[in-house]
Amino acid sequence: MRFGLELRGDPALRVSRVATLSQAAPGSLSFLANSRYRKQLPTTRASAVVVGPGDAEACPVATLIGANPYLVYARIAALLHPTAQVAPGIHPTAVVAPDARIAASASVGPLCVIEAGAEIGERVQIGAGCTVLAGARIGADTRLMPRVTLYARVRIGERCLLHTGAVVGADGFGFAPDGGAWVKVPQVGSVRIGDDVEIGANTTIDRGAIEDTIIENGVKLDNQIQVGHNVVIGAHTAIAACTGISGSTSIGQRCMIGGMVGFAGHLTIADDVSITGCSLVSASIRQAGSYSSGMPTVETRAWRRMVAHLRRFGEKER
Amino acid sequence: MRFGLELRGDPALRVSRVATLSQAAPGSLSFLANSRYRKQLPTTRASAVVVGPGDAEACPVATLIGANPYLVYARIAALLHPTAQVAPGIHPTAVVAPDARIAASASVGPLCVIEAGAEIGERVQIGAGCTVLAGARIGADTRLMPRVTLYARVRIGERCLLHTGAVVGADGFGFAPDGGAWVKVPQVGSVRIGDDVEIGANTTIDRGAIEDTIIENGVKLDNQIQVGHNVVIGAHTAIAACTGISGSTSIGQRCMIGGMVGFAGHLTIADDVSITGCSLVSASIRQAGSYSSGMPTVETRAWRRMVAHLRRFGEKER
Amino acid sequence: MRFGLELRGDPALRVSRVATLSQAAPGSLSFLANSRYRKQLPTTRASAVVVGPGDAEACPVATLIGANPYLVYARIAALLHPTAQVAPGIHPTAVVAPDARIAASASVGPLCVIEAGAEIGERVQIGAGCTVLAGARIGADTRLMPRVTLYARVRIGERCLLHTGAVVGADGFGFAPDGGAWVKVPQVGSVRIGDDVEIGANTTIDRGAIEDTIIENGVKLDNQIQVGHNVVIGAHTAIAACTGISGSTSIGQRCMIGGMVGFAGHLTIADDVSITGCSLVSASIRQAGSYSSGMPTVETRAWRRMVAHLRRFGEKER
Numbered sequence: 001m002r003f004g005l006e007l008r009g010d011p012a013l014r015v016s017r018v019a020t021l022s023q024a025a026p027g028s029l030s031f032l033a034n035s036r037y038r039k040q041l042p043t044t045r046a047s048a049v050v051v052g053p054g055d056a057e058a059c060p061v062a063t064l065i066g067a068n069p070y071l072v073y074a075r076i077a078a079l080l081h082p083t084a085q086v087a088p089g090i091h092p093t094a095v096v097a098p099d100a101r102i103a104a105s106a107s108v109g110p111l112c113v114i115e116a117g118a119e120i121g122e123r124v125q126i127g128a129g130c131t132v133l134a135g136a137r138i139g140a141d142t143r144l145m146p147r148v149t150l151y152a153r154v155r156i157g158e159r160c161l162l163h164t165g166a167v168v169g170a171d172g173f174g175f176a177p178d179g180g181a182w183v184k185v186p187q188v189g190s191v192r193i194g195d196d197v198e199i200g201a202n203t204t205i206d207r208g209a210i211e212d213t214i215i216e217n218g219v220k221l222d223n224q225i226q227v228g229h230n231v232v233i234g235a236h237t238a239i240a241a242c243t244g245i246s247g248s249t250s251i252g253q254r255c256m257i258g259g260m261v262g263f264a265g266h267l268t269i270a271d272d273v274s275i276t277g278c279s280l281v282s283a284s285i286r287q288a289g290s291y292s293s294g295m296p297t298v299e300t301r302a303w304r305r306m307v308a309h310l311r312r313f314g315e316k317e318r
Numbered sequence: 319m320r321f322g323l324e325l326r327g328d329p330a331l332r333v334s335r336v337a338t339l340s341q342a343a344p345g346s347l348s349f350l351a352n353s354r355y356r357k358q359l360p361t362t363r364a365s366a367v368v369v370g371p372g373d374a375e376a377c378p379v380a381t382l383i384g385a386n387p388y389l390v391y392a393r394i395a396a397l398l399h400p401t402a403q404v405a406p407g408i409h410p411t412a413v414v415a416p417d418a419r420i421a422a423s424a425s426v427g428p429l430c431v432i433e434a435g436a437e438i439g440e441r442v443q444i445g446a447g448c449t450v451l452a453g454a455r456i457g458a459d460t461r462l463m464p465r466v467t468l469y470a471r472v473r474i475g476e477r478c479l480l481h482t483g484a485v486v487g488a489d490g491f492g493f494a495p496d497g498g499a500w501v502k503v504p505q506v507g508s509v510r511i512g513d514d515v516e517i518g519a520n521t522t523i524d525r526g527a528i529e530d531t532i533i534e535n536g537v538k539l540d541n542q543i544q545v546g547h548n549v550v551i552g553a554h555t556a557i558a559a560c561t562g563i564s565g566s567t568s569i570g571q572r573c574m575i576g577g578m579v580g581f582a583g584h585l586t587i588a589d590d591v592s593i594t595g596c597s598l599v600s601a602s603i604r605q606a607g608s609y610s611s612g613m614p615t616v617e618t619r620a621w622r623r624m625v626a627h628l629r630r631f632g633e634k635e636r
Numbered sequence: 637m638r639f640g641l642e643l644r645g646d647p648a649l650r651v652s653r654v655a656t657l658s659q660a661a662p663g664s665l666s667f668l669a670n671s672r673y674r675k676q677l678p679t680t681r682a683s684a685v686v687v688g689p690g691d692a693e694a695c696p697v698a699t700l701i702g703a704n705p706y707l708v709y710a711r712i713a714a715l716l717h718p719t720a721q722v723a724p725g726i727h728p729t730a731v732v733a734p735d736a737r738i739a740a741s742a743s744v745g746p747l748c749v750i751e752a753g754a755e756i757g758e759r760v761q762i763g764a765g766c767t768v769l770a771g772a773r774i775g776a777d778t779r780l781m782p783r784v785t786l787y788a789r790v791r792i793g794e795r796c797l798l799h800t801g802a803v804v805g806a807d808g809f810g811f812a813p814d815g816g817a818w819v820k821v822p823q824v825g826s827v828r829i830g831d832d833v834e835i836g837a838n839t840t841i842d843r844g845a846i847e848d849t850i851i852e853n854g855v856k857l858d859n860q861i862q863v864g865h866n867v868v869i870g871a872h873t874a875i876a877a878c879t880g881i882s883g884s885t886s887i888g889q890r891c892m893i894g895g896m897v898g899f900a901g902h903l904t905i906a907d908d909v910s911i912t913g914c915s916l917v918s919a920s921i922r923q924a925g926s927y928s929s930g931m932p933t934v935e936t937r938a939w940r941r942m943v944a945h946l947r948r949f950g951e952k953e954r
Contacts, residue, residue, distance in 0.1 A: 018506060020528050036584060071494040074503040081506045084452075084470075093413055095729055095746040095764070110413040110431050111447075113746050113764040113782070128413070128431040128449050129747075131764050131782040131800075134720075145488065146431070146449040146467055149782055149800045152720075161502075163488040164449075164467045165520065170781065170799040170837040173858040173876065176707040180890055181854050181872050184797075184834065185710040188654060188717045198502065201488040201522040202542075202801065204837040204859045204877075210656050218499050222491040223522045224544050224562070224838075226860050226877040226895075236499050240491065241522075241544040242562040242580070244860070244878040244895050246913070254498055259544075259562050260580040260598075262878070262896040262914040262930070266672060277564070278580040278598040280896075280914040280930040292939040293931040294580070294598040295611040302950030303610040309949035313627035314620030336824060338846050354902060389812040392821040399824045402770075402788075411731055428731040428749050429765075446731070446749040446767050463806065464749070464767040464785055479820075481806040482767075482785045483838065516820065519806040519840040520860075536817050540809040541840045542862050542880070554817050558809065559840075559862040560880040560898070572816055577862075577880050578898040578916075595882070596898040596916040612898070612916040613929040621928040631945035632938030 003072050005050070009062025015047050018077045029080070032059075033070035050076070083143075086125050100132075109146070121158070136169075139195065151207060157195035157217065165202035168193070172206040172213075172229025172247060185209060187229060194218070200225065200241065209247075222259070234271065258294075321390050323368070327380025333365050336395045347398070350377075351388035368394070401461075404443050418450075427464070439476070454487075457513065469525060475513035475535070483520035486511070490524040490531075490547025490565060503527060505547060512536070518543065518559065527565075540577070552589065576612075639708050641686070645698025651683050654713045665716070668695075669706035686712070719779075722761050736768075745782070757794070772805075775831065787843060793831035793853070801838035804829070808842040808849075808865025808883060821845060823865060830854070836861065836877065845883075858895070870907060894930075 019028035021037055024046035031050040032041055041049065041058050048062040050069040066072045090096055090108040097116040102108060106120045109128040117135040120126065124138050127146035132138070136150040139158035148162045151169030156162070174185035189208025193215040199205070200223035205213060208230045215221075215233050222241035227233070231245050234253035243257055246265035251257070255269060258277030263269075268284040275281060278294030285291060298306070337346035339355055342364035349368040350359055359367065359376050366380040368387040384390045408414055408426040415434040420426060424438045427446040435453040438444065442456050445464035450456070454468040457476035466480045469487030474480070492503035507526025511533040517523070518541035523531060526548045533539075533551050540559035545551070549563050552571035561575055564583035569575070573587060576595030581587075586602040593599060596612030603609060616624070655664035657673055660682035667686040668677055677685065677694050684698040686705040702708045726732055726744040733752040738744060742756045745764040753771040756762065760774050763782035768774070772786040775794035784798045787805030792798070810821035825844025829851040835841070836859035841849060844866045851857075851869050858877040863869070867881050870889035879893055882901035887893070891905060894913030899905075904920040911917060914930030921927060934942070 018504075018528055023529055034584075068494070068496070070503070071496050071501055074492075074494040074501045077504040077506065078502070081504045091413075093411075093729075095727075111429055111747055111765075129429075129447065129765065133782070145469075146451070147465065147783065151781075151800075161489075164469075164485045165483060165522070165801060165838065167800045167837040167859075170859065171797075171834075173836065173856070174710075175834075175856055175874060176704065176710040178704070178707050181832075182856050182874060183707055183710045184714070185706070186654075186713045186717045188713065196499075198489075198493075200491065201485040201524075202483065202520050202838050202860075204801070206837075206859065210654055211659060220491070220493055220500050222544075223485075223488065223524065224520075224542065224860065226858075228877065238493060238500060240564070241546065242560070242878070246876070246895055259564055260578075260896075264913060266670075274936075275933065276936060277582060277600070279933045282913070282930065282932040285933075290936040291933040292936040293933040294600065295613065295931065296600045296943065297593065297597045297603075297609040297611040298947065298950050300592075300594060300608040300610040302947075302952075305952075306946050306950040307614065310624050310628065310946065311616065311620075314616050314624040336822075336846055341847055352902075386812065386814070388821070389814050389819055392810075392812040392819045395822040395824065396820070399822045409731075411729075429747055447747075447765065463787075464769070465783065479807075482787075482803045483801060483840070514817075516807075516811075518809065519803040519842075520801065520838050538809070538811055538818050540862075541803075541806065541842065542838075542860065556811060556818060558882070559864065560878070577882055578896075595900060595918070612918065613931065614918040615911065615915045615921075615927040615929040618910075618912060618926040618928040625932065628942050628946065629934065629938075632934050632942040 003064075003075060004066065005072060006065040007062070008056065008059075008065065009048065013047055013062050015080070017080055018073070019046060021046065021049070029073075029076060031069050031073035033073065088123075097134075103140075115152075127164075133169075145201075151191075153190040154193075154207070155190070156193045157197060159195055160193060160197045160199070162199045163201040163203075163223070166199045167204045168199070169207040170204060172209050174209050174229065174247075189213065189230065191215070194235070197221070203227075206231075206247075216253070228265065240277065321382075321393060322384065323390060324383040325380070326374065326377075326383065327366065331365055331380050333398070335398055336391070337364060339364065339367070347391075347394060349387050349391035351391065406441075415452075421458075433470075445482075451487075469509075471508040472511075472525070473508065474511045475515060477513055478511060478515045478517070480517045481519040481521075481541070484517045485520075485522045486517070487525040488522060490527050492527050492547065492565075507531065507548065509533070512553070515539070521545075524549075524565075534571070546583065558595065639700075639702065639711060641708060642701040643698070644692065644695075644701065645684065649683055649698050651716070653716055654709070655682060657682065657685070665709075665712060667705050667709035669709065724759075733770075739776075751788075763800075769805075787827075789826040790829075790843070791826065792829045793833060795831055796829060796833045796835070798835045799837040799839075799859070802835045803838075803840045804835070805843040806840060808845050810845050810865065810883075825849065825866065827851070830871070833857070839863075842867075842883075852889070864901065876913065 015029040021040035021044040030046035086107040091110040094112040096114040100118040102120040103122040106124040115134040119137040121140035125143040133152040135153045142160040154169040171187040175182035194217035203225040205227040216235040218236040220238040226244040228247035230248040232250040237255040239257040240259035242260040245263040249267040252271035272288035274290040276292040333347040339358035339362040348364035409428040412430040414432040418436040420438040421440040424442040433452040437455040439458035443461040447465045451470040453471040460478040472487040489505040493500035512535035521543040523545040534553040536554040538556040544562040546565035548566040550568040555573040557575040558577035560578040563581040567585040570589035590606035592608040594610040651665040657676035657680040666682035722743040727746040730748040732750040736754040738756040739758040742760040751770040755773040757776035761779040769788040778796040790805040807823040811818035830853035839861040841863040852871040854872040856874040862880040864883035868886040873891040875893040876895035878896040881899040885903040888907035908924035910926040912928040
């Protein structure tokens with residue numbers, strides 16, 4: 001088998017699309033990777049289901065058995081639903097500087113702006129309305145969905161995917177106090193993004209104050225994440241939506257960060273750290289493990305009593 | 319009376335604009351709906367005020383008395399300040415696929431991109447710089463403010479209003495682990511949005527992994543909300559800004575969700591649930607009611623004592 | 637000395653760029669303003685370093701001594717790395733209403749839309765793809781980076797800087813309940829932004845319901861901040877990323893607000909208030925000082941014990 005799977009059922013069976021267990025119709029491939037959905041397996045109408053070894057017995061249809069069914073599903077789904085290919089070339093409404101270097105195999109969509117000195121690699125796809133400012137560089141096979149903005153001198157690696165509204169390289173938030181007012185600190189660094197990085201819709205990654213902000217290979221960023229200046233995010237770390245990372249914080253490799261987590265600045269987070277959603281990370285974390293501070297909801301009346309209890313310990317001289 | 323109101327004062331009186339109680343000048347209509355502003359009523363210079371029955375006595379000018387003064391105000395204000403009408407037609411700078419179907423009564427603003435197979439209904443107004451990808455559909459009388467992006471195959475109902483920077487249909491955040499790296503799970507579902515939905519600026523709604531993400535009729539979403547893949551939001555639910563909803567969570571009808579609330583994934587929230595701001599919803603909520611976990615600020619020194627107290631209970635073997 | 641500094645070293649020394657202490661090469665100017673980096677001073681290869689009086693002895697190279705080294709650094713860096721100047725004029729691909737008033741010294745980038753009655757002041761720079769709706773005004777020397785959107789009638793002061801994706805003047809979130817559904821309350825106010833304001837990427841500032849939303853002079857807003865309708869932010873207040881401010885809240889002057897802070901609506905915050913990150917401000921703050929409610933992370937197992945302890949106090953009849 002192509003994916004290292006064991007098959008139980010008709011080897012000549014064909015599937016043409018993916019479906020959930022509960023909604024599948026004949027011709028569909030489904031999968032079971034989350035035990036929450038196990039009860040849907042016996043009644044599925046899918047033509048075939050990818051399952052782990054423990055679920056094979058319960059599967060009423062053709063069964064593909066693998067150690068990591070979600071991964072297998074991902075790979076088959078990518079074959080069944082390939083990314084739409086765009087014809088190479090520069091749309092006539094794009095505004096492209098004469099000295100921008102754009103590979104002949106790349107596509108630049110309508111109403112894009114590509115400034116002087118930008119470099120667009122082989123087979124890059126730039127969606128409608130993207131803006132690539134002076135000297136920015138995009139590696140081979142990277143795709144920008146519509147309306148992505150790269151500020152000057154930003155560098156994006158190969159095989160990345162950036163979603164609409166992503167802003168890479170805006171100024172970091174740096175101001176020096178001057179007698180009650182603020183003086184802007186020039187943000188002269190840039191942003192370097194590795195290979196195989198995905199950046200979600202409306203996520204913002206600020207340029208460094210002096211050195212660069214760095215996103216290493218294989219990092220996955222969900223929507224509406226804020227990455228401050230001079231942050232480093234280690235390879236293969238995944239971060240869920242709405243998380244904010246303050247300036248100069250360094251996050252290790254293979255971390256898993258929940259949604260709406262706040263990181264203070266100038267911290268160091270070890271490799272293989274998990275942080276659950278809605279936590280505040282206000283100190284460095286030196287050891288791999290799982291960390292939390294998100295408070296779960298209760299009924300509002302109960303919550304008021306909990307807050308009142310805790311507040312007593314805020315008073316002095318207890 | 320047109321709005322079912324009782325009038326005390328001159329029936330021939332005319333107003334031409336709305337104003338707050340404190341800033342009103344003659345010719346203005348004002349209203350009192352929040353008791354916080356009651357003390358401004360006796361000195362208002364408005365020509366007329368909409369009030370509830372209990373406030374009529376204190377009103378020094380022409381008085382419109384109704385059970386729901388805020389609702390009455392909303393309707394009169396809409397008459398006094400109608401939405402600017404845009405002439406039908408496609409701006410010559412828009413880039414429109416030959417097979418996009420655009421109603422003759424619709425308007426498409428400058429520098430829009432409308433891809434193949436898109437369908438734009440009657441009297442739809444599409445602001446400058448919007449992007450409507452292949453096969454997306456927009457129902458009658460919906461308005462897109464400038465720079466809204468609809469990904470492929472997204473469906474928007476009738477009479478909706480989408481604000482600038484809204485992104486509907488970007489990929490959900492789905493990756494399968496593969497030995498320390500991540501493999502993208504294709505996001506092959508779409509987004510279906512009902513009628514009379516409002517979507518705020520820079521709000522993002524991801525497409526489903528397999529089935530669709532669904533926003534039902536009458537839902538109101540404020541700015542910078544994140545809606546993950548396969549979320550369902552029930553009819554007439556209102557959600558304040560900066561809230562994030564993780565994938566596959568289902569929220570009931572007529573819920574009121576505060577700002578900056580975080581929802582974990584795969585939850586079920588009942589109808590008629592209220593959640594106060596900055597709460598974390600990490601488990602399903604089966605009963606209507608009000609729920610909270612947002613911790614109110616105190617002086618930083620007191621807060622440190624409160625945290626220190628609570629931390630003692632995190633130690634083992636107590 | 638031009639910046640009121642004391643110099644120890646060769647007055648003929650020249651620097652051409654800025655660098656961090658640890659990465660500096662000869663020809664670079666560096667600075668020491670955060671004691672966290674003091675240990676890098678003895679081994680720096682910078683040609684000159686700006687330090688406070690207490691660090692002068694430890695500096696191994698030419699030393700510029702000032703009371704506020706970060707401020708001095710900011711000013712020298714601005715000289716060494718000046719903002720790129722853009723030639724005046726309107727790009728031929730911009731769509732500009734005939735009656736828009738654009739100063740001859742201003743520049744309007746490619747693919748911008750400037751609607752009727754807009755006013756663009758002297759030396760204003762408008763980046764690619766910006767949208768300035770009817771009657772909006774921009775004061776002299778303000779810069780809009782690409783893809784900023786100003787809704788109708790918004791006013792921006794002088795010397796402001798707005799980053800990509802900022803949306804100024806979208807509708808506030810106002811709906812009146814009507815028997816289980818919502819009726820939109822027209823948002824007829826606007827937004828007034830003072831001078832020397834910086835607005836970060838993808839930040840949203842809603843227009844007022846009746847009166848205007850107001851951002852006073854010198855305010856600095858980071859990325860992905862949400863400012864609700866009728867908010868007032870006092871002069872020289874700085875707000876870090878991802879913070880959300882609900883409608884009608886008024887924040888004083890010279891406040892420093894951390895990231896991901898949530899403000900309830902209709903509050904009054906005094907001048908000179910600091911709020912640390914991830915706090916919830918649910919009541920007015922009448923006195924200057926520092927306030928907090930962000931809960932720091934601990935190991936998840938310990939956190940569960942802490943939550944379980946607190947929950948006991950939510951039960952009734954204790």
